[in-house]
Amino acid sequence: MTGRDEQETTLDLVVERVATPATGVLEVVLRQANGAELPPWSAGAHIDVVTTDHVRQYSLCGDPTDATSWTIAVLREPDGRGGSAYLHDTLTADMTVQVRGPRNHFELAPAARYVFVAGGIGITPIIPMLAAAQSAGAEWTLTYGGRTRDSMAYAGTLVEQYGDRVRLVPQDEVGLIDLDALLGDPGIADALVYCCGPEPLLAAVEQRCADRPQMLRTERFAPKALELQGDASEFEVELAESGTVLSVPADKSILQVLEEADVPILSSCTEGTCGTCETGVLDGVVDHRDSLLSQQEQDANDVMFVCVSRAKSARLVLEL
Structure with missing residues (x-):
């Protein structure tokens, strides 16, 4: 699941x-x-941007061939937890910023045809995908929605670059994206659908692709609302490298237990959205509660995100 091309590292960048590029976007x-x-x-x-008080994930939206x-593009979120506001208010040229990554859980799979759907700042991971699809000679379209035209980062640039392959849908001018028309078109039955944006958009796209989930790829900025797939009973985790067995009580996550035992493991969002704490699973059955893995990836039962996911079996053997 970890990005195949990326080698995660920690860097101090200038x-x-x-x-x-748009109102409220840095x-x-x-x-x-x-x-x-x-x-x-x-x-x-995406990469993690690390400050004294915050660690936030932002998609890389530049050119992968620029070494x-x-x-990155950061949306100011007035109702957020302060990370975006801090970057908007403090970042200036020549400052030094600590970052971790890159990490990829939203990779572009090979296909002859793509349907890209973006909402708001969800355009950022899609931008390099458009260039990759174009370079590969694939057929593709982008439908890009936002509250207002002025709030839609890179909208004008994308239209200039790709013409009528890009359809802009400013809500104040034309309403919401007509997903029934877009995703109900029988001509896209064999297309891969990539979607990133706010939760209502993602949920609506998932609903319309429910009969072909293998064709849909999504990325979330916040955890999706999930019914718990199992209870919060106590279970054990065995660390394969040392043979250590740890008990995970009902009121703690695996990540918390690992950190209390001084087991080295990276983490960031603690919500199952960033992928930092991805851990290999050697035995046992995982109760997946993340917002990253597809159904097929969950069924493979070979990785989990220990910040939120639990166990359906009495013990998990982890690749730690």
């Missing part, structure tokens, strides 16, 4: 420049202080 271009190459990444990848800079 802000090369900041810009405002574009940040990062580079190494010495101009050295950055780790490679592929369309759909010396990474570009």
Whole structure:
């Protein structure tokens, strides 16, 4: 599940420049202080931006072939937890920012045809996907919605670059995206559908693709509302490398138990959305409660996200 092309690392990067591609959106271009190459990444990848009080994930929306800079776009979220506001209010050119990554749980799979659907800042991981699909000679369309035209980052640039393959849907002008017409078209039955945006859009797309879930790929910025697939009973985790067995009580996550036992493991969102704490599973049955894995990936039962997922069996053997 971890991005195949990326090698995750921690870097202190310099802000090369900041810009405002849309109302309420801050574009940040990062580079190494010495101009050295950055780790490679592929369309759909994101990085963690680490500050004193926050760790937040942002999709890379630049050009993967540019080895010396990474570009992210940050939406100011007035009702958020403060991470986006901090970046908007403090970031300036030549500042140093700590980042982790890149990491990819939204990779672009090979296909002859794609249907891309983006809402708001969800356009960011889609942008490099468009370039990759175009380069591969695939057929594709993008339907991009937002509250207003001024709030839709990169909208004008995408239309200029790709013409009528891009359809803009500003809500105040034309209403919501007509998903029934878009996803009900029999001509796209063999297309891969990639969607990123706010939860109502993702849920609506999932509903309309329920009869072909294998064709849908989504990425969330917040955990989806899930009914618990099992209770919160106590269970055990065995760490394969040491043979250590730890008990996970009903009121703690696996991640919390691992951290209390001083087991080295990276984590970030603690909500099952970023993928930082991905852990291999060697034995046992996982109760998946993340917002990342597809049904097929869950059924494979070979990885889990220990910040939220639990066990359906009495013991899990983890690749730790």
